[in-house]
């Protein structure tokens with residue numbers, strides 16, 4: 001039996017133990033966006049470092065500094081850098097993941113406590129972070145542990161970079177990557193990130209593109225304090241009325257962005273690209289089932305995918321300062337802050353996007369003739385990423401998928417953003433492969449987040465198979 005088969009057999013044998021390990025990490029509520037949970041985020045980073053060190057890895061804990069979260073000054077969670085193996089005759093693979101999670105409350109609609117992993121009869125492992133991104137981050141550790149347990153030589157040198165702020169803008173991480181590009185990350189041959197999802201539920205994929213994000217706040221303020229609508233309605237310019245008007249001008253209800261010039265920067269669809277949509281496994285039927293209702297704009301799968309992968313979109317997220325509680329408060333809010341973001345694609349320039357959006361809103365606001373004050377602020381952003389799926393890193397990933405699942409992977413792009421991907425590619429100067437573990441219906445960021453036990457266990461096998469394939473691949477053929 002080959003060493004990889006021995007590895008697969010041991011992963012199978014350890015299945016239930018691996019579920020228990022996931023239970024242990026899900027139980028640490030490492031919510032980076034919640035100041036009261038900062039200690040838990042740090043504890044999660046320390047847990048990871050300790051486990052890797054027990055296994056024999058060398059780790060470095062890097063402190064990204066401080067953060068001002070709603071007026072509270074907090075320590076940013078550590079970035080855990082690691083090196084497992086240092087054999088000059090082996091290739092070096094750098095893996096990235098995040099150990100923080102999105103907020104989760106039972107009152108959001110969870111069927112059970114989000115931080116207590118529940119194994120369902122249908123194979124779902126339900127818990128916050130199970131798929132995003134604790135399952136994959138733990139998967140790399142279990143892959144290394146299982147090799148050791150089986151007495152199989154680890155096929156590569158593994159470097160890792162695990163952060164605790166991904167769900168809150170990866171504050172401080174870019175600077176660390178740039179500073180360590182010729183330090184800790186020196187000698188990296190390829191990078192692998194497991195932090196996205198299959199296109200459907202049955203066929204694995206390799207991902208070679210991400211959209212960027214440009215996030216804006218649109219602030220409208222007028223009177224010095226909230227007002228009584230019976231006394232002042234109809235006699236003052238209401239900030240909320242101005243804001244609602246401006247937000248409504250940004251995008252139409254077919255998803256078409258109304259900001260002039262936005263589509264000018266978008267790369268045209270080529271014949272070669274058209275062909276790539278033919279073979280992917282994606283159906284509206286499954287998508288509608290996940291959505292629970294048919295709210296789709298487009299009437300065919302290809303257009304839906306194009307609008308997820310390769311066209312820009314604009315979403316309106318919320319309004320701070322508006323009355324939102326139950327009951328009927330007759331208030332005129334004095335200051336409101338609308339939040340929206342654009343997902344950006346090749347070849348959109350973030351600076352140009354901000355310029356176009358700001359000019360459009362300035363012009364629209366001027367048309368209102370309002371005496372309120374309006375301001376547009378870009379609060380955070382990340383650039384799009386696109387890479388060729390022909391690189392040997394992807395060839396190794398595809399071979400690993402075939403070995404574990406017996407099928408060729410879909411080649412996908414992702415509608416979401418992982419800005420750090422481009423930071424690694426540009427600074428570490430190595431090809432990046434996105435190798436997801438979870439399925440399309442995992443519900444990352446949503447209620448009842450899950451990873452299917454099959455994806456989790458086969459994903460751990462996939463990570464091992466990928467590392468063995470990398471060891472056997474001629475990367476110089478790039």
Ligand SMILES: NCC(=O)N[C@@H](Cc1c[nH]cn1)C(=O)O
Nearest residue numbers: 132167169195196213416417418
């Ligand atoms: N798993 C990737 C992911 O969900 N990324 C976030 C990144 C982000 C951007 N702005 C705030 N977070 C995404 O929304 O795409």
Ligand SMILES: [Zn+2]
Nearest residue numbers: 132133166195
């Ligand atoms: Zn994630």
Ligand SMILES: [Zn+2]
Nearest residue numbers: 132167444445
């Ligand atoms: Zn996430």
